Amino acid sequence: MPTTLLENLRSPHDLRAIPVTQLPQLAAEIRGVITSQVAKAGGHLAPNLGVVELTIALHYVFDFSFDRLLFDVGHQCYPHKLLTGRLEKFAGLRTRDGVAGFPEPRESPFDLFSVGHAGTAISTAVGMARGDQLNKDAFDPKTNPNGRRVVSLIGDASIVNGVAMEGLNNAGTLKRQFLVVLNDNGMSISKPQGALSHYFDRLRLSPFYSDFKRQAREALRGMPGGQTLRETYHKMGEACKAVANEGAWFEHFGLVTVGPIDGHDIPRLIEYLREARDFDRPMVLHVHTVKGKGYEFSESDSTTFHSPPAFKMEPGLEKQGCRVELRTEGRSFTTAFADALTELMERDTKVVTCTAAMPDGTGLSKILPRFPDRAWDVGICESHAMDMMAGLAKTGWKPFLAVYSTFFQRAFDQAFQEVSLQGLPVRLCLDRAGLVGGDGAVHHGFCDISLLRTLPGAVITAAIDEPSLVASLEFMRNYEEGLSAVRYPREAVSDRLTMAKCPPFVLGKARCLTPQFDVLEGGTVPDAAILAFGTLAFGALEASGSLLAAGDVAVWDARFAKPVDAALIRRLLELRVPIVTVEDHGITGGFGSAVLEAASAMGLDTSGITRLGLPDAWVYQGSRTAQLAEVGLDAAGIARATASVMAARPRDTSDVKSARA
Numbered sequence: 001m002p003t004t005l006l007e008n009l010r011s012p013h014d015l016r017a018i019p020v021t022q023l024p025q026l027a028a029e030i031r032g033v034i035t036s037q038v039a040k041a042g043g044h045l046a047p048n049l050g051v052v053e054l055t056i057a058l059h060y061v062f063d064f065s066f067d068r069l070l071f072d073v074g075h076q077c078y079p080h081k082l083l084t085g086r087l088e089k090f091a092g093l094r095t096r097d098g099v100a101g102f103p104e105p106r107e108s109p110f111d112l113f114s115v116g117h118a119g120t121a122i123s124t125a126v127g128m129a130r131g132d133q134l135n136k137d138a139f140d141p142k143t144n145p146n147g148r149r150v151v152s153l154i155g156d157a158s159i160v161n162g163v164a165m166e167g168l169n170n171a172g173t174l175k176r177q178f179l180v181v182l183n184d185n186g187m188s189i190s191k192p193q194g195a196l197s198h199y200f201d202r203l204r205l206s207p208f209y210s211d212f213k214r215q216a217r218e219a220l221r222g223m224p225g226g227q228t229l230r231e232t233y234h235k236m237g238e239a240c241k242a243v244a245n246e247g248a249w250f251e252h253f254g255l256v257t258v259g260p261i262d263g264h265d266i267p268r269l270i271e272y273l274r275e276a277r278d279f280d281r282p283m284v285l286h287v288h289t290v291k292g293k294g295y296e297f298s299e300s301d302s303t304t305f306h307s308p309p310a311f312k313m314e315p316g317l318e319k320q321g322c323r324v325e326l327r328t329e330g331r332s333f334t335t336a337f338a339d340a341l342t343e344l345m346e347r348d349t350k351v352v353t354c355t356a357a358m359p360d361g362t363g364l365s366k367i368l369p370r371f372p373d374r375a376w377d378v379g380i381c382e383s384h385a386m387d388m389m390a391g392l393a394k395t396g397w398k399p400f401l402a403v404y405s406t407f408f409q410r411a412f413d414q415a416f417q418e419v420s421l422q423g424l425p426v427r428l429c430l431d432r433a434g435l436v437g438g439d440g441a442v443h444h445g446f447c448d449i450s451l452l453r454t455l456p457g458a459v460i461t462a463a464i465d466e467p468s469l470v471a472s473l474e475f476m477r478n479y480e481e482g483l484s485a486v487r488y489p490r491e492a493v494s495d496r497l498t499m500a501k502c503p504p505f506v507l508g509k510a511r512c513l514t515p516q517f518d519v520l521e522g523g524t525v526p527d528a529a530i531l532a533f534g535t536l537a538f539g540a541l542e543a544s545g546s547l548l549a550a551g552d553v554a555v556w557d558a559r560f561a562k563p564v565d566a567a568l569i570r571r572l573l574e575l576r577v578p579i580v581t582v583e584d585h586g587i588t589g590g591f592g593s594a595v596l597e598a599a600s601a602m603g604l605d606t607s608g609i610t611r612l613g614l615p616d617a618w619v620y621q622g623s624r625t626a627q628l629a630e631v632g633l634d635a636a637g638i639a640r641a642t643a644s645v646m647a648a649r650p651r652d653t654s655d656v657k658s659a660r661a
Contacts, residue, residue: 004029005018005022005025005026005029006026006029006030006033006082006087007087009026009083009085009087010085011065011084011085012059012060012063012064012065012083012084012110013065015056015059015060015083016059016060020060020266020267020270023053023056023060023266024053024266026056027052027053027056027266028294030052030056030079030082030083031049031052031293031294031295033082033087033090034048034049034052034078034079034082035049035294035295035298037090037091037093038093038308038310038311039310039311039312039313040310041093041094041095041310041438042094042307042308042309042310042438043078043093043094043101043307043308043438044075044076044078044101044306044307045292045298045305045306045307045308046291046292046298046299046302046303046305046306047075047076047155047185047291047306048075048076048077048078048079049291049292049293049294049295049298050076050183050185050263050289050290050291050292050293050302051076051079051153051183051263051289052079052293052294053263053264053265053266053269053289054153054181054183054263054264054269054287054289055076055079055080055083056079056083056266057266057269057270057273058151058153058181058273059080059083059084060270060273061270061273061274061277062149062151062273062277064084064110064151065109065110066148067148067149067150067151068112068125068128068129068132068148068149068150068151069110069112069151069153070112070113070115070121070122070124070125070128070150070151070152070153071103071113071115071121071153072115072118072119072120072121072122072152072153072154072155072158072164073115073116073117073118073155073158074102074103074114074115074116074442075101075102075116075307076153076155076183077102077103077111078090078093078101080103080110081099081107081108084108084110085108086099086107086108089107093438094437094438094439094440094621094622095438095621095622095623096620096621096622096626100114100440100620100621101438101439101440101621102114102115102116102439102440102442103115106620112124112128114441114442115442116406116439116440116442116443117406117407117410117442118155118157118158118161118164118357118380119158119159119161119162119163119164119167119380120163120164120167121152121153121154121158121164121167122152122154122163122164122167122168122171122180123163123164123166123167123170124152125150125151125152125167125171125178125180126167126170126171126174126178128150129150129174129176129178130174132147132148132150133176138176138177139176139177139278140176140177140280141278141280149177149179149277150177150178150179151179151180151181152178152179152180152181153181153183154180154181154182154183155182155183155184155185157357157379157380158380159182160379160380160381161380161381162381162383162384168180168250168253168255169253171253171254171255171282172253172254172255172282173254174281174282175281176280176281176282177277177278177279177280177281177282178281178282178283179276179277179279179282179283179284179285180250180255180282180283180284180285181284181285181287182259182284182285182286182287183263183287183289184260184263184286184287184288184289185263185288185289185290185291185302250284254282255281255282255283255284256279256281256282256283256284257283257284257286258272258276258283258284258285258286259272259284259285259286259287259288260286260287260288261285261286261287261288262287262288263287263288263289263290264289264290264293269287272285273285291306292305297313303360304360306360309327309328309329310327311327312327329492330492330493331466331492331493332490332491332492332493333431333463333466333469333488333489333490333491333492333493334361334362334363334431334490335363336466336469336470336493337362337363337402337429337431337469337473337488338362338363338364338365338366338367339366340466340469340470340473341353341363341364341367341400341402341429341473342366342367342370343470344400344473344474344477345367345370345371345374345375348398348477349374350396350397350398351374351397351398351399351400351477352374352375352392352397352398352399352400353367353371353374353375353376353399353400353401353402354375354376354377354378354385354388354389354399354401354402355376355377355378355385355401355402355403356377356378356379356380356381356382356384356385356403356407357377357378357379357380357381358377358402358403358404358407358431359377361404361431361432362402362403362404362429362431363402363431364377364402376388382403382407382408382410382411383410383411383413383414385401385403385411386401386411386414386415386418386419386426387414387418389401389419389426390414390418390419390422390424390426393419393424393425393426394422394424398425398427398477399426399427400427400428400429400473400476401426401427401428401429402429402431403428403429403430403431404430404431404432404443404445405430405431405432405433405434405445405446405448405487406432406436406442406443406444406445408428408430408445408448408451409447409448409451412451415428415451415452415455415483416455419482419483420455420456420457420458420482420483423457423481423482424482424483425479425480425481425482425483425484426483426484427473427476427477427479427483427484427485427486428452428483428484428485428486429473429485429486430445430448430485430486430487430488431488431490432445432489432490433445433448433462433487433488433489433534433584433585434446434487434489434534434584434585434614435489435584435614435619435624435627435628435631436489436490436624437490437621437622437623437624437627438621438622438623439621440619440620440621440622441618441619441620441621444614444619445487445585446585446586446614447585447586447589448460448485448487448585449487449533449561449562449583449585449586449589449590449591449594450585450586450588450589450590450593452483452485452562453561453562453589453593453594455482455483456482457481457482457483458482458483458484458485458562459476459479459481459482459483459484459485459507459560459562459563460484460485460487460560460561460562461475461476461484461485461486461487461505461559461560461561462486462487462488462533462534462535462558462559462561463486463487463488463534463535464494464497464532464534464535464537464538464557465493465494465495465496465497465498465502465535466493467497467498467502468502468505468557468559469486469488469493470502471502471503471504471505472486472505472559473486474504474505475504475505475507479507487534488534488535489534489535489584489624490624491535491624494535494538496538496541497513505559505560507560507563508560508563508564508565508566509559509560509565510531510556510557510558510559510560510564510565510568511556511557511559512554512555512556512557513537513540513541513555513556513557514526514541514544514553514554514555517529517552517553517554518554519554519568519571519572519575519577520567520568520571523554524552525575525577526551526552526553526554526577527550527551527552527553527577527578527646528547528551528552528553528554528577528578528579528580528642528645528646529553529554529555529556529572529577529578529579529580530543530544530553530554530555530556530579530580530581530582530638530642531556531558531568531569531579531580531581531582531591531595532555532556532557532558532581532582532583533558533559533561533581533582533583533584533585533590533591534583534584534585535584536582536583536584536628536633536638537555537556537557537558537582539582539628539633539634539635539638540555540582540635540638541555542635542638542639543635543636543638543639543642544642546635546639547639547642547643547646550643550646550647551646553642553646554577556568558581558591561583561590561591561594562594563598564591564594564595564598566598566602569595569598569599569602569604570599570602570604573599573604573605573608573609574604576608577608578608578609578610578645578646578649579595579608579609579610580610580611580612580638580641580642580645581595581609581610581611581612581613582612582613582633582638583612583613584613584614584628584633585613585614586613586614586616587611587612587613587614587615587616588616590611590613591613592609592611592612592613593611595609595611596609596611608649610641610645612632612633612637612638612641613633614631614633615631619631
C-alpha cells in the first residue's frame, strides 16, 4: 500500500498542513502500516486500528509538543507513534533498535510516561494539570490563552479501575481546562465486565439517546460556528436532563459530559475537539469506536487480534474476506495451565477461579463458559479480584486467581491485608513471570518473589514444565495454611523431562535434575551446584553439560522460593560445594536472596553462594531469548558464571567424593 502522506509526515506540524478531506487517506495508510508490521512480528493490533481517526484528530487539533497527552494502558499508541516521526523505526516495533509497543519517553518527547498498566492516565494528567497551574503554564481563556492544555485518553474498560475512579474524583475539582477522551469500543482486551460497562452498552443502544443526537444535529445546523459543545450541552435543555437521568455518570464527578460521538468521523471529531480545546472546565468527551476497525477479521474477532503473534493473511491485505492464519510456537504455559485447572475444577467442586480482564491471556477463556458459577472475569480490577478471592476463601472455597505477574503488583495491598494477615488460602497463578520479550519493561514480572516473600506464611513455587505445573497446582489445592503462588513464564513448555516421572511438590523441598549428584541421597559430591528457580533450570542443565571438562555440576529445580530447601543448602555448604542460584526475577529480594538468608540463619559461610538474576536496571523490549542473553541468564551466561565460580573456588583434592563419607 502506498504511504505517500505518511512518508511525508515528519511531525504533527506536517499533519496540520494536510486538508481534512485527505485525512481518511492518511488513516488508511496508517492502518496498512500497522497491520503489515504486526502481521510480520506480532504486537497489539485491534486496539490500535480502533483509534486511528481519533489519534489523527487529537494531533490535528492539539499541539502535543507543548500540550499534554496521557495514554491509559498505552497499547493504543501505534498511530500516535507514526504521527510523531517514528515511521522509519516502526519496522523494528517491540525490538531494542526499533520502537516500544507502549509510550516510551526515551524515544520521543511526545511520550510523557512509559505506561502499560490500566487506570493511570487520569491521575497523572491531573498531576500535570496542577503542575502547569503552579508553573503558570496552564491554559486559561482569559489570562493565558496560549497555555498548555491537558488530554487523557482512556478506554471504558480501564475506566472501571479503582485508580481511574480516584483520578476522576479529583479531576472534577480542577478549575481549568481538562479533557478526558473516553474511547468506548465496547471491549477491553476481551468483553468488559461489570455494571459500568452495562451502562455504556445501554447508552450506546438507547433509542432515546439516538433520538437526542439526531435532535442535536438538527439544532446545530441553525447555529453559528464555535458553539458546538456548549450548545449541545446547554441548549438541549430537558433532553440533557433526560440523558442525565439515564445515567450521565461522569456529571457526578463534576465533569461536563458530551457524546457519544462517532470516533471514526474525522471532521466531526475535529469539530468537537476544537471546542473542547478551549473549554475552561473538566470535560469528558465520549467517543464510540470499533476495536479492530478497518479489517473484517480484526473487527469480528478483536479479542484474538488484540495482541496476536505474527500471522499470515491470504490473499493479501484486502479488508474483507481475507483468510488469516496465526503462527503458533508450541504449547504454551498458559494453555497448559488452563487444561490443568480445568481438570482440577472437575475433580474438586470447591475450586473457584477468576481473572481481571485477562481471560485469554491467562487461559480462563476456556474455563469461564464451562464453570459459569465458579469462574469470573471481574474486569480491570486486580485489587477487587484479590479481595473477592479472600471472601471466597473465608467462606470455605478454594480460590485460584489467574493474573499476570506484572498486574499482581496492583493487588499487593490486598494480598497483605485481606489474605495473608487473615491466614486465608488464596492461590495465585502468576503468568508472564520474568522477562516477557516485546512488551518490555512495563510488563516484566520481576518483583513478585520479593513482594510475596515479605508476607508471613506465604508459599512461593515455580513450574519448569507442564508436569511440574500440574504438580504445583495440586500442591496449592491442598495447601490451607495461607497464601500460595506458582509462577511460570510467557513461553512454550519444554518436553525435555517428559519421560521422567514428576514427583509431587513437598513443602520446601527441591528436586534434583542430576540424580547422580544428589548429595541428600548419597550421590557423588559435585564441583558446583546450580539451584534454579523456574524454567531457567533447563538452561542450567545445558550449562552443566557444557562444563564437563571443568568439573561435575549438579542442577536442582528449586521448586520453592519460600520456604527454600534448607537441608539441601546446609549439606552443599558443609561439603564446601559452591552454589549458583539462578532465577528469572530481580536479583534484589528474590530466590537467591532467600538462599543467602537461609544459609546465614543456619550460621553457615555464605561466601560460596553466587546469585544470578535480573540486574538492578530496566530491561527494554526485544525477544525473550535476547533479553536472557543480555542479562547473562541464557545457558551460555549460566555456564560462564558457573565456570568462574569453579575456577575461583577449586575443590580441595583431599575432599571425599561421596556424600555418605
